[in-house]
Amino acid sequence: MLPGFTQYMDNALTASHDDRLKTAMAYSLDAGGKRLRPLLVLATAVVLGADPASAYPAASAIEFIHTYSLIHDDLPAMDNAQLRRGKLTSHVQFDEPTAILAGDALLTDAFSCAVAGDLPAAVRAENVRILAQAAGSSGMVAGQMMDMEGSHKELTATELATLHRHKTGALLRAAVALGANVGGASPADRMHLDNFASAFGLGFQIKDDIEDVTETAAELGKSNNQDAANAKTTYVSLYGLTGAKEQLHQQYERAQAELNQTSVDVTVLAAIADYLA
């Protein structure tokens, strides 16, 4: 199902009226990410019986937002990263103004994507609400702010969980919520899918913390040991490697248990959750 989606998403870029801006947007969007968030949108819609193409606009929107967040997080004033997914970061490949603006454009255009398509206006408006709530000042951006404020100081376990619930968890939950909205899930299924997404999101972050210390830069496609270099609190720094692996396994079990409580055939989503195994 992803080739059709990728083509749809790339077409959504063609609107830009400035060549350099469009080049920079495409550079980061096509930098070889896992497309995890679109995959969650599409898979959730599909297990609920929807045509996957009906979820392409929402899936494109969330990948635009994820991509913008990486560009801005990598900026010199933020994490000052040189490498992302094995390629130079946007401000290194282009320059800082271009990276800021490419991020701004991807974030804005995400909402053009979210309202596009043939779904009823109420479904598209709800998709916009889900995305904006998850990505904005009470979601992902708040998480990034907590992350900047938390650098170079020790966070408690509660503070760390709050940070990740906002910084990475909110958008992963939004991906599943978008799919549930497009697929017209029942209230009970929405609740279990949301609980699944919360567990998956937390597990995803714990896995990221583990890989930062266990994998090489080549394996990661970005610099490794960055958390220690930036003196960031992680699940590994708080619980040790073994403790972090145990917590990862707990979230994996919780994610699968929630899926099994829905009323639909969740095979596709269960396969995605195996990423945590």
Next chain:
Amino acid sequence: MLPGFTQYMDNALTASHDDRLKTAMAYSLDAGGKRLRPLLVLATAVVLGADPASAYPAASAIEFIHTYSLIHDDLPAMDNAQLRRGKLTSHVQFDEPTAILAGDALLTDAFSCAVAGDLPAAVRAENVRILAQAAGSSGMVAGQMMDMEGSHKELTATELATLHRHKTGALLRAAVALGANVGGASPADRMHLDNFASAFGLGFQIKDDIEDVTETAAELGKSNNQDAANAKTTYVSLYGLTGAKEQLHQQYERAQAELNQTSVDVTVLAAIADYLA
């Protein structure tokens, strides 16, 4: 009509989950701007017979977007401005990461505003489309990119008009289009209102170029003679002060003429257009 609006807009900020982020968002949003874009949204809705409160969500959304664009334009990597509306710019008052994130949050939350309220979902979805198109890679952000690329080189008259149509014109047109959408304007009225907004937007930019050379920093609430300092092409550098004033007057006449061709009582919008006189 504006006190009720200001209260509505300030309430839209209370959602943030991070105190520093929220403080920075409020600092720039409440920095004493003219509220021109919300005023255009509300005035257009009102001349079409709509309840102004029905346009508060869209009016808040566009002011959030305008405010984010100022914060990001002022960043060290962009215009590197120290002063805005007589106050320190966001990255000077706070720091650069906070300014980047406050801008990102305002831009994202704008779309939470745009889909809020009791209007039919089709109207709210169309408001999102109008805003995202005007502010994104084929609108305002493209204009800002052209502006960065055009610094330190001479632009032709056509290039300058293209730049301003994107950088400032698109959002002013969006303000009127939002009001027309909320007010349910006829296709003919939408066309004349859009032409009015184009003329007003161009006149607004010419006036800005004129004031940069004729007013003091205290009068402007920001540094003056910035265009010359940044070697930017302006209507004054292309046509001289007298020529720029003539072009401003032409756009003023055009704006009023378009208003007079609508089917409604345009008194309130005509009064706003007098800003150009």
